[in-house]
Amino acid sequence: MSKAINFIIVGSGNIATTYLLAIKNTNDAEVVGIVSSKTTKPEALIHFPFFKTISEVNTNFDAVIICTPNGLHHVSAIEAAGLGKHVLCEKPIDVSLESIDKMINTCKENKVQLAVAYQRRYSSDNPVIKKLIDDNKLGKIFSVDLSIKNYRDDAYYNSSPYRGTYKIDGGGPFIQQASHYIDLYYWYFGKPSKLVSKLGTFVHDIEVEDHGAAICLHDSGMIATITASTATKPGFPAKMEIYTSKGYLILENDVITHWDIEGLENPTTIKSTKNTHTGAATATVSDTTNHEIILNDFVNAIHTNIEPLITGESARNATEIILDIYKSQF
CATH class of the missing domain: 3.40.50.720 (NAD(P)-binding Rossmann-like Domain)
Known part of the structure; x- marks a missing residue:
């Protein structure tokens, strides 16, 4: 032992x-x-x-x-x-x-x-998708839409003075609630070569964004969108849509919910998502x-x-993408 x-x-x-x-x-x-x-x-x-x-x-x-x-x-x-x-x-x-x-x-x-x-790199179907991408089984990936539309009420932001600040929180939903999925995005597709974003604060009295979107361009030609929010009531499952030359797939809360890839059967082994932590309306993890x-x-x-499994160097990439989103606003 x-x-x-x-x-x-x-x-x-x-x-x-x-x-x-x-x-x-x-x-x-x-x-x-x-x-x-x-x-x-x-x-x-x-x-x-x-x-x-x-x-x-x-x-x-x-x-x-x-x-x-x-x-x-x-x-x-x-x-x-x-x-x-x-x-x-x-x-x-x-x-x-x-x-x-x-x-x-x-x-x-x-x-x-x-x-x-x-x-989340090791949650539910995410590792399966990573292997399929690495083995080039999905065909040419040309479009990805990542959506993390959460909701947090005023009590969440009022629960501590650092919440909703640049200095300590680092920003709004992109660096906080969406960070896991932006890391997953990097793990799958690497860093964008160019991006442009638009962020705003719509329903909370905070100094950072509570909703925004980014368009990401990759050297492969892939075009992607990333939307992150804590303003979208009542909060929705995190979703990643991947479109390829062989078809498409959709992940919701790390589980394949739609699959139509030519020549490949749906590889999911997940039968139920009732106990899956969504993060859509609460940060509590059970x-x-x-x-x-x-x-x-x-x-x-x-x-x-x-x-x-996940080193400091690897995790650094997600923060770098997020910081690029913050500084690339038009």
Whole structure:
């Protein structure tokens, strides 16, 4: 039996509780403390020792799980890596390329693992589509439409002063709610060679966008659209439509719902989506299956000193695409 990896969870919001549940189903992993600046302890975490900062932790630990707001990820990652601790970071890895590169370089310098929780790469039918694309089974892909039309009410944005800000959130739905799917888009198709976007704030009193769209052009000739929103009531399943020389397919919440590809049977094995987390109207995650994949892989990476499934360098690409969307408005 391998040595259990002792984790400190940095942050005490909803996603921290998700990781706590996931670790219960992860081999060789244990939570030994929480780092949080909050004075009120969430009920799910109350039985663990609490510390104000990573440097104040007085129990043995091997790694941290960073669950702080987006723009603060690099702070905890750099501090933990400097102490020789491995780093698993919530998405997005951070909100600026400068901060991301500092995270990556500090982890390398201190010879610790850096992984990022873009777990939707391994959700439901997504890995099947990735293999079909890589094996060129779908034909020439010429059009992709990605739609992440969520809804968040005013209570969501009022729940913390950092929400809906550029400095800490990094932006609106593109970097927050759509980040998982923009990572998936990169994983499938790579980065666009050119894009143009239009963003707006329509139903919330926030400084960032709550709705927008981008047109992406690729060197292959593929033309794609990405729409992201927290203004579209009541919130809709994330959808990716892929059109090719052999037909088309549609993914909704990571499951193939429409399939007509010449010469290929629908490869889905998913019979029901009733327990699938959509994120359409709430950020709360109850199904931890995909987080468990990330955690088990991260523990294995620590034990074997091999790269985790999703490295800092790989996760950086999603933020780069999002930042390009923000700066390419017309």
